[in-house]
Amino acid sequence: MSAAASSDQPSRPKNVFVHPTAEVADDASLGAGTAIWNWTKVRENAVIGRNANIGQHVYVDANVRIGDDCKIQNGVNLFDGLTVGDRVFIGPAVTFTNDLHPRATGDWEITPTNVHDGASIGANATIVCGVTLGAGCMIGAGSVVTKDVPPNTLVVGNPARPIATIDERGNRTEAA
Numbered sequence: 001m002s003a004a005a006s007s008d009q010p011s012r013p014k015n016v017f018v019h020p021t022a023e024v025a026d027d028a029s030l031g032a033g034t035a036i037w038n039w040t041k042v043r044e045n046a047v048i049g050r051n052a053n054i055g056q057h058v059y060v061d062a063n064v065r066i067g068d069d070c071k072i073q074n075g076v077n078l079f080d081g082l083t084v085g086d087r088v089f090i091g092p093a094v095t096f097t098n099d100l101h102p103r104a105t106g107d108w109e110i111t112p113t114n115v116h117d118g119a120s121i122g123a124n125a126t127i128v129c130g131v132t133l134g135a136g137c138m139i140g141a142g143s144v145v146t147k148d149v150p151p152n153t154l155v156v157g158n159p160a161r162p163i164a165t166i167d168e169r170g171n172r173t174e175a176a
């Protein structure tokens with residue numbers, strides 16, 4: 001057996017980059033052109049599409065699905081039950097959740113969350129589970145999202161409320 005064939009590294013598309021300090025489960029799937037940066041963890045059965053950039057200290061929990069061309073900044077937490085579409089931006093320190101009534105004892109009760117194509121989430125936002133973030137929407141920095149966000153809508157605050165509709169560049173088209 002050649003050195004390459006006996007390596008304990010799982011086979012991945014050639015142009016995938018995994019930083020030596022990152023930890024990616026053998027059965028996680030990484031698409032071509034994707035980069036996983038320092039100290040990031042990608043758990044079992046997670047799926048990350050093509051040309052995704054996953055920053056430092058990101059936690060991608062088991063079964064999370066992330067589409068193509070996504071940009072995920074440092075310190076983001078993505079938990080089981082989350083599905084992220086294509087071309088989604090997730091700012092630094094954004095936290096998703098997956099259990100509405102967590103307790104230290106007993107099993108997790110996972111409520112799924114969906115983020116649709118082209119959505120952008122500002123730094124330090126918290127997304128309470130069970131919501132859908134519509135295509136092309138934008139979440140202001142530090143917002144706490146507790147309800148669905150319609151497509152192409154800008155929301156801010158705690159709880160996050162719509163303040164405008166926006167185009168695909170994030171420019172306002174109308175006050176909400």
Ligand SMILES: CC(C)(COP(=O)(O)OP(=O)(O)OC[C@H]1O[C@@H](n2cnc3c(N)ncnc32)[C@H](O)[C@@H]1OP(=O)(O)O)[C@@H](O)C(=O)NCCC(=O)NCCS
Pocket residue numbers: 091092121122123124138139140141142143154155156157163
């Ligand atoms: C939400 C955001 C897109 C709005 O930008 P904007 O369209 O230029 O809006 P304005 O700055 O004119 O603000 C409009 C109003 O919303 C308020 N506002 C803006 N951002 C807010 C936020 N994150 N949370 C709460 N209120 C906010 C402003 O105070 C202002 O209120 P007022 O009308 O009472 O004065 C922007 O503030 C934001 O949070 N961007 C995300 C930045 C980020 O996290 N980037 C990550 C990569 S570094």
